[in-house]
Amino acid sequence: MTDYVTFTTAGQLFGLPIEHVQDVFTLANITRVPLAGREITGVLNLRGRIVTVIDLANRLQLGAPRDATAHMVIGIERGAESFGILVDRVGEVLSLADRDREPAPINLDRTLDAAATGVFRLDEKILVALDADRMLDFGSSRSNAAQ
Amino acid sequence: MDELLREFLTETAESLDHVDAQLVRFEREPNNGQVLSNIFRLVHTIKGTCGFLGLPRLEALTHAAETLMGKFRDGMAVTGDAVSLILAAIDRIKTILDGLEKLQREPAGDDADLIGELNRAAARAWNPRWQDDRSAASERIGDEVAFQSADAGAPRNLAESAEEAGSVASQSIRVSIETLDQLMTMVSELVLTRNQLLEVLRRRDDSEFNVPLQRLSSVTTQVQQEVMKTRMQPIGNAWQKLPRIVRDLSADLGKDIGLEMLGADTELDRQVLDLVKDPLTHLVRNCADHGIENPDERSAAGKPRLGIIRLTAARQGGYVVIEIADDGRGLDTTRIKAKALEAGLVSESDMAAKSQAEINDLIFAPGFSTALAVTSISGRGVGMDIVRSNIEQIGGTVDVKSSPGGGTSFVIKIPLTLAIVAALIVDIGDERFAFPQLSVLELVRLGGEHRIERIKSAPVLRLRQKLLPLVDVRTALQLETSDTVNGFVVVAQAGGQIFGAVVDNVFHTEEIVIKPMSSKLRHIAMFSGMTILGDGSVIMVIDPNVLAQSLGRAAPAQSEASTDTAERQPKLRQDTISLLIFRAASDRPKAVPLSLVSRIEEIDCRNIEMADGRYIVKYRDALLPLRSFDQVRIKREGAQPILVFSEQGHSVGLLFDEIVDIAEEKFDVKIAGDRPGILGYAVVRGIITEIIDVEFFLAGSGSLGRAA
Numbered sequence: 001m002t003d004y005v006t007f008t009t010a011g012q013l014f015g016l017p018i019e020h021v022q023d024v025f026t027l028a029n030i031t032r033v034p035l036a037g038r039e040i041t042g043v044l045n046l047r048g049r050i051v052t053v054i055d056l057a058n059r060l061q062l063g064a065p066r067d068a069t070a071h072m073v074i075g076i077e078r079g080a081e082s083f084g085i086l087v088d089r090v091g092e093v094l095s096l097a098d099r100d101r102e103p104a105p106i107n108l109d110r111t112l113d114a115a116a117t118g119v120f121r122l123d124e125k126i127l128v129a130l131d132a133d134r135m136l137d138f139g140s141s142r143s144n145a146a147q
Numbered sequence: 148m149d150e151l152l153r154e155f156l157t158e159t160a161e162s163l164d165h166v167d168a169q170l171v172r173f174e175r176e177p178n179n180g181q182v183l184s185n186i187f188r189l190v191h192t193i194k195g196t197c198g199f200l201g202l203p204r205l206e207a208l209t210h211a212a213e214t215l216m217g218k219f220r221d222g223m224a225v226t227g228d229a230v231s232l233i234l235a236a237i238d239r240i241k242t243i244l245d246g247l248e249k250l251q252r253e254p255a256g257d258d259a260d261l262i263g264e265l266n267r268a269a270a271r272a273w274n275p276r277w278q279d280d281r282s283a284a285s286e287r288i289g290d291e292v293a294f295q296s297a298d299a300g301a302p303r304n305l306a307e308s309a310e311e312a313g314s315v316a317s318q319s320i321r322v323s324i325e326t327l328d329q330l331m332t333m334v335s336e337l338v339l340t341r342n343q344l345l346e347v348l349r350r351r352d353d354s355e356f357n358v359p360l361q362r363l364s365s366v367t368t369q370v371q372q373e374v375m376k377t378r379m380q381p382i383g384n385a386w387q388k389l390p391r392i393v394r395d396l397s398a399d400l401g402k403d404i405g406l407e408m409l410g411a412d413t414e415l416d417r418q419v420l421d422l423v424k425d426p427l428t429h430l431v432r433n434c435a436d437h438g439i440e441n442p443d444e445r446s447a448a449g450k451p452r453l454g455i456i457r458l459t460a461a462r463q464g465g466y467v468v469i470e471i472a473d474d475g476r477g478l479d480t481t482r483i484k485a486k487a488l489e490a491g492l493v494s495e496s497d498m499a500a501k502s503q504a505e506i507n508d509l510i511f512a513p514g515f516s517t518a519l520a521v522t523s524i525s526g527r528g529v530g531m532d533i534v535r536s537n538i539e540q541i542g543g544t545v546d547v548k549s550s551p552g553g554g555t556s557f558v559i560k561i562p563l564t565l566a567i568v569a570a571l572i573v574d575i576g577d578e579r580f581a582f583p584q585l586s587v588l589e590l591v592r593l594g595g596e597h598r599i600e601r602i603k604s605a606p607v608l609r610l611r612q613k614l615l616p617l618v619d620v621r622t623a624l625q626l627e628t629s630d631t632v633n634g635f636v637v638v639a640q641a642g643g644q645i646f647g648a649v650v651d652n653v654f655h656t657e658e659i660v661i662k663p664m665s666s667k668l669r670h671i672a673m674f675s676g677m678t679i680l681g682d683g684s685v686i687m688v689i690d691p692n693v694l695a696q697s698l699g700r701a702a703p704a705q706s707e708a709s710t711d712t713a714e715r716q717p718k719l720r721q722d723t724i725s726l727l728i729f730r731a732a733s734d735r736p737k738a739v740p741l742s743l744v745s746r747i748e749e750i751d752c753r754n755i756e757m758a759d760g761r762y763i764v765k766y767r768d769a770l771l772p773l774r775s776f777d778q779v780r781i782k783r784e785g786a787q788p789i790l791v792f793s794e795q796g797h798s799v800g801l802l803f804d805e806i807v808d809i810a811e812e813k814f815d816v817k818i819a820g821d822r823p824g825i826l827g828y829a830v831v832r833g834i835i836t837e838i839i840d841v842e843f844f845l846a847g848s849g850s851l852g853r854a855a
Binding site for chain 2: 048054
């Protein structure tokens with residue numbers, strides 16, 4: 001069994017293994033980053049740490065508009081860095097059996113497929129299980145060491 | 148790795164750096180007993196530890212080196228060859244140590260050659276004076292105490308320095324750099340939190356927190372200073388290898404070079420020190436290779452045969468200023484000019500307008516290599532542009548001063564620390580940004596006499612005697628807010644030029660803690676980092692060097708632009724310059740590099756007067772001679788636009804009809820001009836354009852008097 005933190009954005013239900021999630025907070029005092037890609041909502045200060053907030057709907061190119069009134073952020077720590085995943089709504093934590101996880105259907109959008117580890121057929125909806133590392137694998141993340 | 152072995156490696160590396168420096172000093176002052184004692188002791192210590200750790204190869208080598216040094220101590224004449232031999236031995240020791248670090252055991256190899264030579268040198272120096280009681284000492288030098296008692300020359304010195312070293316050692320401990328870095332990070336957090344608290348407090352008039360918070364604040368400042376101190380190292384650490392380098396260079400080049408170092412105890416943040424090491428070494432090499440002349444040349448010029456390279460470091464406010472000066476031949480302006488023209492860095496007419504200092508500054512231009520004859524010493528593909536960009540990357544500046552025959556001096560100004568810097572907080576729309584204070588020259592409030600003028604789309608500002616090119620930060624950052632009208636211009640020097648950055652508002656200067664950009668944002672070259680302000684908000688730190696690059700580019704800075712030097716260079720190499728295109732006298736467009744134009748003015752024709760057969764206009768409390776192309780007739784009244792060119796306090800005004808445009812073009816004069824005042828013809832925006840010869844007009848030709 002794996003515990004998934006579930007959340008919805010642009011109408012789609014997602015789940016992230018609970019051990020990937022640091023905390024959940026509401027978006028406030030965000031600073032926009034000029035010249036950044038559209039995946040990046042901005043940066044904010046969370047208890048002295050700078051969190052880079054990523055808009056999941058834009059990141060996964062879901063197309064559908066995000067709910068502009070909802071501002072929930074799922075905090076993820078990767079290495080020494082903090083990221084926040086901006087979503088519409090955060091739902092309950094679900095315990096799902098690993099054997100119920102199916103491979104993503106072959107016709108799934110490639111961007112989404114690259115970030116997903118599989119799908120679960122829930123009673124009412126289909127949940128797309130995500131992986132934090134794959135979700136953060138985008139854009140230019142090459143090292144700045146040369147500078 | 149074995150703890151003992153690691154300790155040995157760290158200590159030995161430090162000792163060897165000392166030995167290098169000391170040996171060079173020793174060669175110059177062979178009679179200085181204390182220097183000899185120092186070297187002897189260092190090598191002796193290494194040898195002792197080698198035996199203890201069971202490192203036979205190292206032990207044998209250090210023993211041979213020590214024996215030769217023992218002979219020096221006993222009065223053998225110090226020859227350059229012998230010192231070279233010892234230096235070679237030390238290099239071999241370093242190689243073995245490198246291997247030791249990698250393999251955790253002594254690398255295989257044979258040092259019989261070197262040991263043989265060392266022993267031969269020692270034997271050659273055989274002197275009957277050692278036959279008596281000292282023969283045992285030179286055979287197998289005993290421990291230090293015995294050595295001291297045997298040496299009548301400097302026993303006191305040695306005893307004193309040993310005692311000193313002992314007392315210092317007992318009061319200091321080794322702390323890993325990691326721990327210190329972590330401590331620094333946490334103190335940075337503390338400073339931020341303190342700032343936040345103070346911000347909250349500022350909004351309340353009277354609070355019981357006032358007093359304890361003030362106390363907390365001052366303690367925080369003290370803690371910050373103390374922690375910063377732990378990271379400080381004397382700049383002398385970065386200089387340790389230099390005496391050796393200079394010595395080897397003098398030998399290779401056949402020059403006599405002395406190195407003087409002043410202010411070696413000036414302290415710098417460890418991180419900054421690491422980053423400044425290579426540029427410093429490169430500059431010193433440059434001085435030795437290109438600056439200092441051959442001894443014969445020096446004699447001929449009436450200078451002492453010994454050339455001096457002088458390093459000076461001193462603290463000035465939050466910065467350290469390092470000067471690397473030589474008393475050599477100075478920069479050869481003619482050669483720099485020729486080289487820059489050949490490399491296509493500057494156009495002919497652009498060059499004519501450059502001051503001495505600006506020409507000297509060309510050595511820092513990408514694609515310019517000072518080594519006309521590339522030597523093995525400094526022509527190794529590392530140009531002065533890399534030196535400059537390395538120093539600018541740590542928020543520093545480097546400038547060059549030179550006088551023909553009098554020498555060259557490089558002045559480096561670097562911040563004491565990287566982690567905390569002074570920054571000007573600016574505002575664009577409702578977004579704030581930090582602008583590093585070091586690049587800021589002055590602030591100009593817009594309005595009144597200072598207004599942004601546009602030549603076509605290029606914004607400029609008249610500032611005293613110059614036209615200052617402006618970068619609209621709003622455009623450079625692609626912010627979608629309304630234009631700045633009553634803002635400020637931050638006059639900055641970065642990326643080799645002076646420019647103005649237009650912002651809406653300027654707040655105060657704040658000490659900010661720079662945090663690295665998130666890995667997802669690091670590709671945005673425009674920002675060098677982020678910081679958290681006192682009110683808790685996160686803002687971006689603008690990199691003035693990158694901002695300067697967006698100068699004169701019609702399109703805003705590319706968001707995906709990378710600052711990787713390899714990718715940045717070609718962009719800079721494209722020698723496009725801003726050309727002012729105008730019409731005068733004929734329909735054929737004329738052009739002049741914008742950088743040569745001091746001002747564009749409109750004068751009242753009624754103020755034009757004739758004096759001495761020439762037309763002159765009263766202009767800003769001075770008289771400005773007017774020039775024109777032959778066919779232009781002077782108007783009797785109305786307004787007359789003029790281009791003002793200046794050179795060394797001497798200005799002329801050139802009459803023209805209208806401004807056509809400003810073009811960003813690769814400047815390439817195709818055909819030489821055949822008429823006075825025309826340098827040649829170039830294709831600008833697909834149209835054949837006359838490039839005017841500013842020099843011609845400044846020199847007093849093209850006088851209106853003649854035409855009238």
